Amino acid sequence: MNSFWRNFARNHGAVVGLVILLLVIALAILAPVLYPGSPWDMVAAPFAPPGEMGMLLGSDSLGRDVAAGIAHGARVSLLVGAVSTVAALAIGVTLGAVAGYLGGMADEVVMRFTEFFQTIPSFVLAILLVAIFTPTIQSIVLAIAVVSWPPVARVVRAEFLSLRSREFVQAAEVLGKSRLAIVLGDILPNALSPIVVLSSLMVATAILLESALSFLGLGDPNMMSWGFLIGSGRSVIRIAWWMSVFPGIAIFLTVLSLNLVGEGLSDALNPRLARNRGGAA
Amino acid sequence: MTRLLTVENLTVGLPRGADRPNAVEELSLHLDAGEILCVVGESGSGKSITANTVMGLLPKGLPVRSGRITFEGDSLLDLSAEALRERRGSRMAMVFQEPMTALNPLMRVGDQIAEALAVHGKGSEAKARVPELLSAVNLPDPAAIARMHPFRLSGGQRQRVMIAMALALEPALLIADEPTTALDVTTQMQILRLIREIQERKGMGVMFITHDFGVVAEIADRVAVMQHGRIVEQGTAAEILNAPQHPYTRALIAAVPHGAAPERQAILPAPVLEMKGVTKTYQRGGWFGARAVVKAVHAADFTLNKGETLGLVGESGSGKSTLARCVVRLVEPERGEILFHGADLRPLSRQGWLPYRKRIQMVFQDPYASLNPRRSVGRAITEGPVTHGVPPAEARARALELLRLVRLDESAMERFPHEFSGGQRQRIGLARALAMQPELLIADEPVSALDVSVQAQVLDLLAEIRQRLGLTMLFITHDLRVAAQICDRIAVMQHGAIVEQGPTAEVFGAPKHPYTRALLDSIPGRGWTPPVLTESA
Numbered sequence: 001m002n003s004f005w006r007n008f009a010r011n012h013g014a015v016v017g018l019v020i021l022l023l024v025i026a027l028a029i030l031a032p033v034l035y036p037g038s039p040w041d042m043v044a045a046p047f048a049p050p051g052e053m054g055m056l057l058g059s060d061s062l063g064r065d066v067a068a069g070i071a072h073g074a075r076v077s078l079l080v081g082a083v084s085t086v087a088a089l090a091i092g093v094t095l096g097a098v099a100g101y102l103g104g105m106a107d108e109v110v111m112r113f114t115e116f117f118q119t120i121p122s123f124v125l126a127i128l129l130v131a132i133f134t135p136t137i138q139s140i141v142l143a144i145a146v147v148s149w150p151p152v153a154r155v156v157r158a159e160f161l162s163l164r165s166r167e168f169v170q171a172a173e174v175l176g177k178s179r180l181a182i183v184l185g186d187i188l189p190n191a192l193s194p195i196v197v198l199s200s201l202m203v204a205t206a207i208l209l210e211s212a213l214s215f216l217g218l219g220d221p222n223m224m225s226w227g228f229l230i231g232s233g234r235s236v237i238r239i240a241w242w243m244s245v246f247p248g249i250a251i252f253l254t255v256l257s258l259n260l261v262g263e264g265l266s267d268a269l270n271p272r273l274a275r276n277r278g279g280a281a
Numbered sequence: 282m283t284r285l286l287t288v289e290n291l292t293v294g295l296p297r298g299a300d301r302p303n304a305v306e307e308l309s310l311h312l313d314a315g316e317i318l319c320v321v322g323e324s325g326s327g328k329s330i331t332a333n334t335v336m337g338l339l340p341k342g343l344p345v346r347s348g349r350i351t352f353e354g355d356s357l358l359d360l361s362a363e364a365l366r367e368r369r370g371s372r373m374a375m376v377f378q379e380p381m382t383a384l385n386p387l388m389r390v391g392d393q394i395a396e397a398l399a400v401h402g403k404g405s406e407a408k409a410r411v412p413e414l415l416s417a418v419n420l421p422d423p424a425a426i427a428r429m430h431p432f433r434l435s436g437g438q439r440q441r442v443m444i445a446m447a448l449a450l451e452p453a454l455l456i457a458d459e460p461t462t463a464l465d466v467t468t469q470m471q472i473l474r475l476i477r478e479i480q481e482r483k484g485m486g487v488m489f490i491t492h493d494f495g496v497v498a499e500i501a502d503r504v505a506v507m508q509h510g511r512i513v514e515q516g517t518a519a520e521i522l523n524a525p526q527h528p529y530t531r532a533l534i535a536a537v538p539h540g541a542a543p544e545r546q547a548i549l550p551a552p553v554l555e556m557k558g559v560t561k562t563y564q565r566g567g568w569f570g571a572r573a574v575v576k577a578v579h580a581a582d583f584t585l586n587k588g589e590t591l592g593l594v595g596e597s598g599s600g601k602s603t604l605a606r607c608v609v610r611l612v613e614p615e616r617g618e619i620l621f622h623g624a625d626l627r628p629l630s631r632q633g634w635l636p637y638r639k640r641i642q643m644v645f646q647d648p649y650a651s652l653n654p655r656r657s658v659g660r661a662i663t664e665g666p667v668t669h670g671v672p673p674a675e676a677r678a679r680a681l682e683l684l685r686l687v688r689l690d691e692s693a694m695e696r697f698p699h700e701f702s703g704g705q706r707q708r709i710g711l712a713r714a715l716a717m718q719p720e721l722l723i724a725d726e727p728v729s730a731l732d733v734s735v736q737a738q739v740l741d742l743l744a745e746i747r748q749r750l751g752l753t754m755l756f757i758t759h760d761l762r763v764a765a766q767i768c769d770r771i772a773v774m775q776h777g778a779i780v781e782q783g784p785t786a787e788v789f790g791a792p793k794h795p796y797t798r799a800l801l802d803s804i805p806g807r808g809w810t811p812p813v814l815t816e817s818a
Contacts, residue, residue: 167651171713174609175665176638179631189655 007268014264020257024250028074035068039224043068050242058242060233066243069229070250076225077254080141080210081203087145088206089199092152093188099153100160101183111157114150122147126209130218137220140213144206155198159191193269200262204255211251226251285454285486286312286335291348293330293339304330304343306510314453317480317487319497319518321533322507323732328490331507332456335488336375337365353453371401373454374447378462380439384431390442391415391427397449414445418475437468441475448479455480456488461496465596466759470803473499492733494537495762498522498806506530523812536737537811538762552620553721553753554585559607559617561600577603578614579777585721590747590754592768592785594761594800600777601757602646605723608755609643610634621721639669642719646726648706652698658684658709659694662716669717676716683712687742704735708742715746722747723755728763740767761804765789773797 009015027034042063043055050058050066057066099110117125126143133139163169164187172182213219214227215234226247233243293305305327312318322328333339335350337357350357352373357365377383385393394414395407403410415423418441431439440460447455457476461469477500480487489500497504501518506529514527525531561578578600585591593601606612608619610626619626626637645651652661662683663676671679681691687708698706707727714722724743728736744767747754758764764771765785772782773796781794792798801807 167645167647168653170606170611171643171645171651171710172653172664173611174638174641174643175668175713175717176635177664177668181668186653186656190653 004268008264011264011267013260014267017257017260017264020253021261024074024254024257025078027071028078031068031071031075035065035071037068039068039072040064047236047240049240050246057246058240060229060243061236061240066229066246069224070226070247072224073226073229073247074250074254076137076220076223077207077210077251080137080144080225081206084141084144084148084206084210085199085202087141088149088202089152089195091145092149093156093195095149096153096156097160097183097188100157101164101179101187103161103164107157110153114153117147118150123209123212126213127216127218130213135213135218135220137223140210140218140220143213144209147209148202148205152195152198152202155194156191159194160187163187163190193266196269197262197266200258200265204258204262207251207254207258283314284311285314285353286488287349287351288331288335289349289351291331291334291350292346293327293334294344294346296342301509303346304510305334308348308507308510308512310505310512310515312454312486312488314486315480315484316502317477317489317500319501319504320488320490320507321492321494321497321504323492323533323734326507327510328507329458330510332375332458332488332490336369336373336456337362338375367401370397370452371450372452373456374450374452376440376443376447376455376457376460378459380436380443380463383443384439386431388430389427390429390431390434394427394442394446394449397446401450403450410449414449415442417448417479418442418445419471420445435468436464437471440464440468440472444472444475444479448483451483452485454486454488456490458490459492460489462491462493466761466805467596467799467803469496469805470499473805476500493805494522494534494733494811495805495807495809498809506533522809525812532734534811536734538737538740538760538766549586549588551587552584553587553622554608554755555618555620556581556583556604556608557618557620558582559604559614559619561603561607561612561614576600576777577612578607581617581774581777581779583772583779583782585753585755587753588751589770590756590768592764592771593755593757593774594759594764594771595774596759596800599774601774602725603777604774605643605725605755605757608721608723609641635669639717640719641721641723642714642717643723643725644707644710644714644727647730648703648710649730651710652706652713654698657695657697658701661698661709662694662713665713665717680712680716683715686715686746687712702735703731704739707731707735707739711739711742711746715750719752721753721755723757725757726759727756729758729760736763743767761789761800773800 043065044053044059044063046059046061046063048055048059050056053059055065055067057070060066095110095114099107126147129143129146130139133142169182169186172186210219210225211227211230214225215231217231219225219228229247230244233240237244288308288310291305291308292303295302295304308331310318320328320331330339330343334345335352335357339345345358352368384390391411394411395404398404398407398410411427412423415426420426420438420441426434434442460476461472464472473496476487479485491497497518504516504518504521505512506514506521506527508529514521514525514530521530522534525534559578559581563575563577564573581604583591593604595601603612607614614627617627621637621641626634659677659680662680663673666676666679667673680694684691684693689705689708693709698709701709727743728739731739740763746752756764756768768785770783771785771788772779773788773794774780775796781788781792781797788797789801792801
């Protein structure tokens with residue numbers, strides 16, 4: 001564990017990313033304390049620039065506090081990012097494991113199914129799904145999960161294919177362990193590193209997808225979110241830049257921090273690769 | 282004779298945190314023109330580092346701390362990079378261990394050799410020299426080979442190309458770093474003869490790095506033995522091989538499998554395992570394009586009696602591992618009978634196989650890949666019995682007993698595989714198999730990834746355990762000396778078929794099949810019998 005942190009900390013960008021990410025998480029947790037009451041409430045005159053009327057980041061066209069929107073939006077963004085990633089992992093790991101471990105016909109069927117999803121532009125499919133199921137937080141999470149599992153399935157399948165032929169897995173077969181015990185006990189723990197790295201990047205993508213959906217007005221109408229803030233400020237961007245710029249910065253920083261953390265995780269889990277890269281630079 | 286290369290008091294450091302301060306320490310050796318110096322040692326003894334230092338190929342993390350290297354009168358360590366580059370290839374050349382990765386896969390073989398010439402300003406001669414060089418390394422049809430890409434050549438052919446490339450500019454010094462280790466035994470013999478022949482013809486000095494005393498006996502004029510970065514003994518081949526002085530050399534030579542089978546009690550015909558007409562073919566392709574069919578195992582028949590050890594020998598790709606894996610159903614053969622105490626195992630389902638898992642166990646080849654890196658040794662040994670319903674406490678007690686049996690400390694239980702050396706891991710793998718209390722043990726090249734002294738320990742342990750537990754064993758190996766030492770009977774495989782089988786003494790003493798004869802002729806150093814060394818220090 002110690003060497004894990006040492007390798008992680010060697011990548012300075014990853015440490016910065018982790019700090020930003022922790023700040024965003026803290027903001028999300030403390031939102032009801034910092035900004036009690038609904039972020040939808042009118043608390044000031046419309047179009048107040050940042051710093052005026054006690055509005056740290058200004059108010060929007062209906063007099064709502066942009067800072068409160070960002071704080072409460074952080075909860076939605078992180079929640080959607082985390083839950084949809086877990087759901088996508090559940091689908092992707094299961095299918096990838098089945099394809100990689102069983103091989104043969106099962107592999108063919110699962111991979112053709114996966115390719116079917118990969119050939120459809122994912123954002124269009126997400127819009128379609130949300131539109132069909134009416135925009136709620138559940139349907140958004142579902143839509144994001146459905147469009148983001150195929151890469152997981154491919155990575156897991158590749159790992160399983162190579163691990164399946166390793167001698168320790170064959171030894172487990174010879175010991176007479178059940179298939180499930182081999183998959184869960186022998187193969188999956190050794191395939192975790194790429195899955196962990198991939199999932200940190202998937203959270204980032206999911207946050208972007210959710211923002212994009214909200215921007216198009218397909219967000220949950222009862223939930224404040226960053227994409228919605230940008231979408232509603234878009235029409236007045238020339239006279240009130242702060243309405244869209246600050247939520248945009250929030251998205252930018254969160255996604256950047258997740259990517260940095262993902263890279264740091266990758267370095268920490270594959271220290272040899274990281275060192276080689278350091279040597280080449 | 283002219284002194285070609287002198288290395289004096291060479292010390293090369295290791296990065297901090299390594300197991301010793303220096304990779305090579307106070308090393309001195311010399312090489313004359315026209316002689317072959319074998320540098321022998323086990324893995325990690327610093328023999329490759331020595332070769333790389335001479336060539337100026339040391340990785341950045343390894344600094345030369347002191348010493349002089351003189352080559353044809355110039356001090357190599359003081360030369361500029363450019364001056365060194367001029368000598369590399371033209372005056373001194375190197376052949377590497379792994380022929381599969383040492384050639385550029387995207388370039389035709391002839392072009393790669395021509396490039397070696399062009400780099401040293403002799404590109405104009407390439408057209409004439411390339412076929413000449415390829416035929417000098419005994420490759421058939423040089424013109425055709427020159428136009429091929431490396432992937433179309435076999436390992437032995439690639440190594441010949443590497444040698445041709447190294448010889449292109451007629452260097453005075455050839456450094457060969459384990460050039461035959463990755464090759465099959467018959468190919469190895471051809472390459473050894475080739476190096477010897479070219480060396481005699483051109484009067485080169487050859488520094489030949491190896492871990493195999495058989496190869497030393499085959500090729501060396503002089504020998505330097507390395508241990509922990511130091512040369513412990515140096516002398517002529519005859520001196521070192523037949524009258525070693527240093528305790529380490531004596532231990533190494535004592536560990537060379539002597540190929541003589543100990544006295545054994547007679548084996549009664551009580552079949553434990555009978556294979557009848559087992560066949561496994563692999564098919565590639567399909568859908569579009571032609572199907573390629575490979576007969577991995579073809580109509581294999583053999584019988585294994587109680588308490589007997591049958592050796593399955595053959596070169597890589599002969600199907601011996603596939604056949605062994607058929608027995609434990611890691612590979613499913615499409616035809617034939619696998620009779621275990623008279624019951625056919627082949628048609629059984631996964632469930633139906635379960636009771637036999639306890640009775641048939643396997644030890645794997647690669648000690649670094651055969652243990653789950655994320656599982657403690659204790660769990661690795663106990664999980665088999667626990668899966669089959671043995672109470673965990675009892676399994677644990679048995680695991681402790683087994684650790685003692687394979688001569689590991691009890692503290693090993695809580696540790697993880699990466700904390701152990703290759704030989705120790707192989708013993709853990711053995712304990713894991715024995716934990717099931719099997720009757721039949723399948724050992725798939727259990728010692729081929731180990732250093733010779735460790736190999737001897739594991740072989741002794743296997744023999745002792747087999748004796749004590751009355752195990753029946755199927756022993757797969759490519760090393761005929763090992764087979765001769767441990768097996769009661771031998772089955773020789775070639776191209777997926779068993780071409781000859783019989784009692785060990787008979788097969789090795791009076792081989793009937795031409796392939797068996799070829800194999801026996803290719804054992805490196807077959808003319809040399811390791812001296813019987815009484816004490817081992």
